[in-house]
Amino acid sequence: MLSRTAENLFWMARHIERAENTARILDVAHRSSLLPLDMEGTEAYLWYAPLNITGCAGGYEKKYGLARSDAVTHFMALDADNPSSIYSCLRLARENARSVRGAITSEMWEVINATWLEVNRQSRQMSEARYGDFFEWVKERSHLFRGVTHGTILKDIAFNFIRLGTHLERGDNTARILDVKYHILLPSVADVGGAADYYQWGSLLKSVSAFEAYRKIYRDVISPLRVAELFILRDDMPRSLHACMNEVETALSYINGNSAREARRLAGELHAQLHFGRIEDVFGRGLHEFLTDFLDHIDLLGREIRDAYLSRWDRVPRLDMRQVA
Structure with a gap:
């Protein structure tokens, strides 16, 4: 192609x-x-x-x-x-x-x-x-x-480039939505656990069509730890980081090509981190730090995909999430 x-x-x-x-x-x-x-x-x-x-x-x-x-x-x-x-x-x-x-x-x-x-x-x-x-x-x-x-459409290389673009973008957006809510949205620490906090976490779940999934899996009050686990590690949640990287790695494997070895290595590294990760370790490291690192790797993966397959890179500039630290 x-x-x-x-x-x-x-x-x-x-x-x-x-x-x-x-x-x-x-x-x-x-x-x-x-x-x-x-x-x-x-x-x-x-x-x-x-x-x-x-x-x-x-x-x-x-x-x-x-x-x-x-x-x-x-x-x-x-x-x-x-x-x-x-x-x-x-x-x-x-x-x-x-x-x-x-x-x-x-x-x-x-x-x-x-x-x-x-x-x-x-x-x-x-x-x-x-x-x-x-x-x-x-x-x-x-x-x-x-x-x-x-x-x-035929499930050929064209389909897999569509698949690759969709899930690379989706993973980027999911990480951003979760990080901004957790890191900067609440006006004060006193609001944590309050009615506004509960409403915002519920709205966050609805923003990615995950409210019903959360209720089905956890059957409990909405908590940041479980919301983060759903958004990051659950591979059965269509918009989670894990699910997105499943699709990205599969698409890259189908497209293949010797020039994309580094892209496939980066995708496999990100996928393994999510596949074998534990939410306790994510919070132990710091959720904002984890998501910032994920976004950095997604950006690097996109650049490797550009160098391997694409003729130019018309990427719309995005905010470096380290700026909100």
Whole structure:
């Protein structure tokens, strides 16, 4: 397969996954904002969380200044100047798909094209009250694209580059969501274990469609240790780091190639760390430190994949999570 074709498939999948994750993050932020705000500046503090998760804080501050719900929502959802916005991600996904029409099925193209046309239309008439429905729509379109992909495309190298992009992006986002909630979201230590803390952990679980899974596995009150275990080590949780690395390692094994030995080594190292890890050891080391190290390795793995397979690296800049330490 030509490296440019592989690159377009890889980034098509990453942009669609990123659009869905941004919709999930904004949906949780809107839910959390419904809690009573009992201190000055709480709104700005709350709305910096989604900006920090996605690495958009710098670009937002230059354009809007202090974080406000309406401005953050527009910037992350429909602002064409933000390369990580839902609008930009779906536009880029469509451009990548158009470049590889011969490598994807007509059904896949129709879903991506229709999604872009609809989001372009909605961007001109969106109101604050309609954002909740918009986020649900974005998630549904992403689910539809993955379903159509699995149901229509040959399980060949093209499929595995799509698989690789999807799960590399998903693992990156899961780590960021968990780290920002655990490390910087609570305004004070006194809130730990309180009603706001419980609500935020519940919202976090809902943001990755894991609330029912948590209840089924643990059947107990929501606790940070168990949420972290679910997000990091459970390979039966579709959005966990372990599950994502299962898919990444399998995709790389199928693609193969002598030039990708270092990428496969890094993927195997990350996978082994998650497969044999214990949550007590993660917390003993420090959850923030563990997640920062994971993000560093994901970034390095992405660079190795670029060097082995892709013709260029159009990676949207992300926040270095060490900056929130």
